[in-house]
Amino acid sequence: MDVATDTRWLVLVEGPSDRAALETLARRCGYDLEDEGVQIVSIGGAQAIGRALNNLSPGVRVAGLCDEGEAGAFGRALERVGLGPAGTRSELEALGFYVCDPDLEGELIRSLGAAGVEDVLERSGKLSSFRTFQRQPQWQGRPIEDQLRRFFGSSAGKIRHAPLLAGAVALERVPLPLAALLEHVAAANRGGRVPPLGPRATR
Numbered sequence: 001m002d003v004a005t006d007t008r009w010l011v012l013v014e015g016p017s018d019r020a021a022l023e024t025l026a027r028r029c030g031y032d033l034e035d036e037g038v039q040i041v042s043i044g045g046a047q048a049i050g051r052a053l054n055n056l057s058p059g060v061r062v063a064g065l066c067d068e069g070e071a072g073a074f075g076r077a078l079e080r081v082g083l084g085p086a087g088t089r090s091e092l093e094a095l096g097f098y099v100c101d102p103d104l105e106g107e108l109i110r111s112l113g114a115a116g117v118e119d120v121l122e123r124s125g126k127l128s129s130f131r132t133f134q135r136q137p138q139w140q141g142r143p144i145e146d147q148l149r150r151f152f153g154s155s156a157g158k159i160r161h162a163p164l165l166a167g168a169v170a171l172e173r174v175p176l177p178l179a180a181l182l183e184h185v186a187a188a189n190r191g192g193r194v195p196p197l198g199p200r201a202t203r
Contacts, residue, residue, distance in 0.1 A: 008037035063096030
């Protein structure tokens with residue numbers, strides 16, 4: 001895990017799509033991550049959270065984002081290094097770690113709505129591929145939100161589309177875990193500020 005020497009905050013996320021989405025939202029909010037000494041690090045999967053926490057440099061504060069299915073692993077790792085308790089979602093949030101329900105793609109799809117996501121796919125040239133995917137027997141008749149999540153996890157490419165989805169969502173509809181994470185770091189980081197993002201997308 002490469003960390004810049006002037007980093008004051010590490011934001012630990014599972015993968016590069018999470019990092020790309022957060023960086024996109026930070027730019028849109030006018031929050032200068034580099035100037036504030038904030039570095040978002042993709043740790044390479046939830047199984048690596050323990051190693052990432054054990055390798056923290058002295059004086060560097062930590063926050064993070066994880067999928068719902070990995071909240072337990074994140075919480076146990078935080079407790080092992082003495083940052084806990086972190087056995088519940090509220091305890092995780094008190095430590096600056098926020099949970100996507102069920103994952104980053106699910107949060108962004110819910111915020112944008114199916115039509116908004118399809119607009120992003122049309123602009124990226126992937127809408128026709130999604131229509132072909134929808135015709136697959138195992139996906140016919142399934143909720144479109146489930147189809148979209150699976151599509152992004154396969155041929156569409158999460159890394160490519162995460163920043164596109166984050167760039168398309170209205171700031172008043174930013175998913176709660178992402179907005180709360182940016183606001184947590186900004187508020188604690190020497191008076192940093194993220195502009196108010198307005199009412200959150202409903203769950």
